[in-house]
Amino acid sequence: MRPIPTLTARRRGFLLIGLGVILLALPLLDPNQADIDIAANCTAYSALALGLNIVVGFAGLLDLGYAAFFAIGAYAYGILASYQLQPPWTPDWQFLADIGFVSKLTIEGNAVVHFTFPFWLMLPGSALIAACFGIAFGAPTLRLKGDYLAIVTLGFGEIVPIVARNWTSLTNGAEGLNGVAPPHAFGYSFGINSIPYYYVGLAIVGLLLLVSVRLRDSATGRAWMAIREDEVAAGAMGIHTTRLKLLAFAIGAGFAGMTGTFYIAKLQTATPDMFDLPVSVMVLVMIVLGGMGSVWGAILGAVFLSLLQSLFLPALNNAVQGFGALIGSGFLQQLQITSASELIFGIILVGMMLYRRQGLIPAARKPPLLTTEQMHASVTRGAIDLPVHPARHARGAKPDLMIEGLTVRYGGLHALKSISMRVEPGQIVAIIGPNGSGKSTLFNAITGLVKPFDGSIRFAGEELIGLRADQILKRGIARSFQNIRLFPQLSVIDNVMIGQHARLKSGPLGAVLGLPSGRAEERAARVRAMALLGMFGNRLTPRADQLVSSLSYANRRRVEIARALASAPRLLMLDEPTAGMNPAESIELAEQIGELRALGLTILLVEHKLDVVVRLADHVIVLDHGDKLAEGKADEIRRNEAVLTAYLGRAAAHV
Amino acid sequence: MSISRRSASKFLAGFAAISLTPIRSAFAAGETYSIGITLPLTGADAEAARLILNGATLAISEANDSGELKGITLKPMILNNASATAGQYDPAQAATNARKLVADGKVLANVGPEMSGSGKAMAPILSMGNLATITPSSTAPVITDPSAAGEFDPGGKPIYFRTVTTDAYQGPNMANFYAETLKVPSVYLLDDSGAYGVGLADAFGKQAAIKGIKVIGRDRLDPKAADYSATLTKIASTGAASLYYGGTMQAGVKLVKQAYQIIPKLIKGGGDGILSPEMVTAAGFPAAEGWYCTNASPHVIDDPKLAEWVALYTKTYGVQPDDYAVTAYDAALVAIAGIKAVQKTGKKLTAANVRDAIQTVKIIGLQGPISFDSHGDLSSRIVSVFQFHEDKSAPTDFLKQYRYIGVAPQT
Amino acid sequence: MITPIELFAQQAVNGLSLGAMYALLALGFTLVYGILELINFAHFNVFMIGSFVGLIVLQALGIAGQSVVLHGAPLIFALLLALIVTMLVCGILGVLIERFTLRPMRGVRGPMAMITTIGVSYILYNVVLLATNAQALNFPDPLATQDFDIHHVVIRAKQILIWIISLILMVGLDQFVRRSRLGKAMRATAQDAEAARMMGVDVDRVVSTAFFAGSALAGAAGLIFGLYYNFTQYSIGYSAGLRAFTAAVLGGIGNVPGAMLGGILIGLIETMSSQYIATKWADVIIFSILILVLVFKPAGLLGALAPNRS
Incomplete structure (x- = not known):
C-alpha cells in the first residue's frame, strides 16, 4: 500500500517542477509584452482568489466586500508612493528621508514632503494594514451568523469606494491617484515593462500558495473547516470560533491588501471605480469555479476566468465575426460575444452550484477505495491503549x-x-x-x-x-450530539484530530513558517487520532481517510465518540x-x-x-x-x- | 451548400488570421495595417462605447473605400477596455490593450480611450511605444498637462491627442455663459461622483466664483440611487437661482425628471454628458425642456454634410449617433490623415512616423477644423451651448430636440 | 421662503415615500428569509424585472411617455391590469428560480445557496443589460400631477398613493402570514421545517408560495417604482436592493412589520443625511448604521420572527 502514494507524490513533484519551469520561462517563450501583462494580471487575480478562498473556502464565511481590502492595499501604497500628499517639510521628516521613505521637494518655492515608500516594504505593509482593517471590521460582526456577514461585507464593500471617491484630499477623489511610483530593484525601475511585474506576481502567488497550503494542512486549517462544516460542533470541540473566523478574515484581507499594492504599482494609477462590487463577485466566481476550499482550484479558476475575458472570448468573438464576414451573415458579423461575458460568469456561478459544487479541482481528494478484504473483513474489537486524559488534568x-x-x-x-x-x-x-x-x-x-x-x-x-x-x-468536558454533528465533508481522521484542537499548541504562524515543533505535534496528533480510532478495532482504522459522510450511521456515532475522547x-x-x-x-x-x-x-x-x-x-x-x-x-x-x-x-x- | 477549395482555404486563412492575432502579419504580407480602437465595450459603459466604435469604424471603412490609401488597407483592431471583473471600464485591461497595440507592430495609431481613468493607465505605455492615440471623449486635463508629463508622457513626445477640448475649458466657458449671458446671481453645483462629472463641476465652480456668481452649495449624487428628491429639496430651500450639473446621463435621467418637479423654476445646465439621446428617450419632455448643455466643439449641426453623415451613420448601424460618435469619427480621420501624410513624405509607415505627422495634422472634421497644440490638446477651444426644446413635429429625431444658443464666452 | 421646520417636514415627506419603496422591496425579501433563512440576492433583480414587465404592459395598453394621462375607470383598469400581470409574471419567475436553482440547494450547508442566488441575480441583471443596451427607459406616467401644498410642504398625489399601496400590501401580507392556513404553515416551517414536515405540512409548497408571494411583491414594487420615478433601468435593483437589505436587517430580518419600519427609517435617514450632512455621505451613514445595529442589536429593532436557530 505504501508505494502508491509515494509514486503519486513524486509525479506531483515532477508536475509542479515542470509547471514552474514553464511559468518562469514564459517571457522567453512569448516575449509579447501584452501577453506577459495578461499573465501578470492572472497572478494578481490568483492572489486575490487565494485570499478569498481562505475566507469563503476554508472558513465558510461569505465575504461580498472583498474588493474593499484590495482597495485598501492599493490606496495604502498609492498614497505613500505618489505626489498625492504633500505636507510641508519640517526637519522632523529628516529621519524618514534618511531611509528613503520620503524626499524633500520644492514646489513653487515651498519645501514639501514627497512620499516615496518603497514597494518592497509596502507589500507586507499593505497586507498588514488591510489585515488590521479586516480585524477592526470583522471583530464586531463575526460573532453573528454567516448570513449577516454577507450583508455587512456588502455594505463595507460599498463604503470603501465611496470614501475613496469623497475623501479627495487623501485619495484625489474620483479622478484617482496619478503617478504612483513603479517598483525599483537594484537601481532599475520596473516602469511599464510587464516582465518584472510578472515575476513579482509569480513570487506573490507562490508565497500565498505556500501560506495557504501550510495553513490548510495545519490545526488552524482543520479548525476553519470545522467551523465551515458545523460552527456549533466546532465550538463544542474547543475551537474559539470567533477568533478563528477573525483570523481567516484578517488573512484573506491581508492577501487582498498585498495584491492591491502589486496591482497599483503595475498600473501606476488607481480610481475608486476599480474596486466596486463586480470585483468581489468575480473573485467569488473564480473560487467557485475552481472549487471552494481548493487552493489549486482557486488559482485555476482565477487564471481561467482572467484568460476567458482577456483572450478566449475576444478570440471567439473575432472568429465568429470573421466567420460571419466570410459567409456573409450580418447577424454573425454584428454578434458581440464579449458583451455577454458577465452573463457567462453568472451562468458559471449557477451552473457550478447546481452541477459541480465541489468545483473543477475539488478540495477533498478522493479517498482510496477500500480493498475487498477490508470491506469483508470480520469485525474485530479494539482496545484503548493510551492514557485518555493528560497529566495536566491530574491537578x-x-x-x-x-x-x-x-x-x-x-x-x-x-x-x-x-x-x-x-x-x-x-x-x-x-x-x-x-x-x-x-x-x-x-x-x-x-x-x-x-x-x-x-x-x-x-x-x-x-x-x-x-x-x-x-x-x-x-x-x-466533551460531548457527542443526539443527531450526530460531525464535519461531514472532512475525513474520519480529520474529524478526530479536530477533537484535539484545544490541546495543540502550535498556532497559525508556526504552521506558516513550517516549524519542526509544529510538524512533530501534527504527527503526534495523527498517531493519537489513529490510536483512538483503533479503539473500535478494524471498523474505523481502514476508513480513516474516508469522508465521514460516506460512513454508516453506527460508524458515525463511533467517530463522534472518538472525536470527543480526542480532547482528553x-x-x-x-x-x-x-x-x-x-x-x-x-x-x-x-x-x-x-x-x-x-x-x-x-x-x-x-x-x-x-x-x-x-x-x-x-x-x-x-x-x-x-x-x-x-x-x-x-x-x-x-x-x-x-x-x-x-x-x-x-x-x-x-x- | 458546397464550399469550394478556394473559399475553404480562404476561410481557414481568415480564421487563423483572426484567432491568432500575433501571427496575422504573416498572412497579410505588409499591405494591411491596423488602427486600434480601445473602448469599454461591455458592462455599464457599453452603449456609449458602441456609438463611438461605430463612428471610428465608419471613418476607417470610408478611407479604405476611397482608394486614397495607396495600396494599403486599414483594419480596425478593436480591443475591449472593460472587463467583467470590473463590471465596467477597467484600467488594468486598458493597460494590457496598450501593450497589445505597441507590441503588434502593425498598429499605426489608436482611437480611444473613452474614459480618462483608462487613459491614465494607457498613456505611459503608449508614450514609451511612441504610438499616438486620439481620444474622442476623455477630457481630464491632467493627462496632457505638461507638469504631469513625467507620469503620463515618459517618452517625451505627446501621444495623447484629443478631438474634444478638455474640462479645463468646457466648465469655465459655461460658467462665463451663466454669468454673462444668463446673468444668474447664484448657482448650486452637483456632480455624479465620476471623474468626468467631478472635474467638470470643479472647473465650473472655480470660474463661476471668479465671475461673481455665488456658489451656494455643492453636492454629489450617487449615480446608482434612484431618488434625488432630498438633494433637490435642499437646493430649493437654499434659494439658488441656478443649477449646474457635471455628470453623465446615468444620474442625469433621474436628476432631470425630479428637478422638473422640485425645482422647476431654476435655470439648469450641464456639460456634454447630458447632450445625449437619453435626455429625450429616458428623461423625456417636459422634464428636459429648458436644460442648457454644452459641446466641447464648434456647432456644425446646420452643415448639410453632417446631416448627410448622420443619415449614413443611422442607416449603417441602426442607431442615432451622439456627439462622441462625431468626435470618434474625427479622431479616426486624424489617424488616417496622419497615415496619408507619412505616405506622402515617402517615409516608412511606422507608428512613430504617424505620431509625428498627427502632431502637425490640419484637417476639417465633422466638427470643423482640427489641429493640436504642442501637448496634443485640440487647438480649437470653442464650447457650444445648446438648450433642450421639444420639437413635437419630429419626436424621434434627437437632433431636433435641442437648439443652438451660441458659442460660450471664452475666458 | 421655506422655514427650517417646513423644510424638515418636506424632507420627512420625501423620506417617507422613499422609505415606503424600500419597505415594499424588503417585505418579500424578509418573507423568504423568514422561512428559508436564505438571503435571496435575486429578489432585487426580480424587482427590476417587475418594472420592465409593468413598462411593457402599460406600453401595450398604448400608454407611453408623459403625454397620456388617464382618469377614473380607465386609469384604475390600466393600473390594476399592470399590477396583476406584473405580480403574476414576477411571482412565477420567483417560483421558477426557487424550483430550478434553489430547491436542489436545500439542505446544503454554508453559503452555497446564497452564492446561487448571487448567480441568478447576475444573470437577470445582465440579460436586461444586454436587452436594453444599458439604456434607461422612460416609464409611462398615466397619473395626473396633483400637488397638495400645506404650509410650503408639498405632498404629491403619487406619494400618497405609494404610502397607501405599501400599507395595504404590508397589512395584507402580515394578515396572510398570521391568519391563513398557508400562512400558518409558513410560520410553522419557519420555526422548524422538519417538525412542520412531520406534522403534514407540504414544505415544498410552502416554500414555493413564499417565493411566489415575495417575488410578486417585488414585482409590485417594481411597477410602483416605475410609476413613481418615471424611469427604469437594468441597474435599479442593485442600489435599491442594498438599502432594502439594510431595512430588513434594521427592522429584524424575517419580521414583516420590521421590514416596514426598517424601510421607512432608512428612507428618512437617507433624506435627512442629504439635507443636513451631505448627499455623498448618505450611503456611508446608512451602512454604518447597519453595522452598528448588527453589533448592538443583531435581532433588529423589532426582533427576528424566526428564532436564531443554531
Missing part, C-alpha cells in the same frame, strides 16, 4: 459536576425547571426521560450552547455558566450513543463505555435503551417536562411508579 479539585437550580427557558416555555443534580468522578450517570423532557437542553446548558435563565453549573468547583463552548471543553476530557457526555445501532452493536458500545470508565473517565449519558442504562449506569436521573422526576440506582428507577407511568407507560403506549 486541582475533584472533577465532579454540580448542578443547582438550573432553569432554561425558550421564550415562555420552561425547558428545564430548577434542576439540581451531581455527578461524582468516575461514575456513569444516565439521564432518561421521554422526548421533550429536557435531556438535550441539559446537555446544551452544560456545554455552553444554551444560556440558562437561572442556576449554576460547577465543574471541579468552577462555574461554567457564562463560559463559551470552547472554554468549557478546555475545562475537560475528564467528563464525557454522550447523547444517545447507541441510537441507530443494532442490539449487538449497542452491547459492544456499552462495554466500551464501561472500559472508558475503568480508565477513570466520568460519563454522563442520555440513553433510551434501558438495557444499556441498566448495564452501565451507576446512577439514573429521570427528567419529565423539564422536572426531575426521580433519581437513584437503575434497579430502583425501574421499580419507581411515577417513572413507570410517566415514562415507560407512555413509551409502551407508543410502541
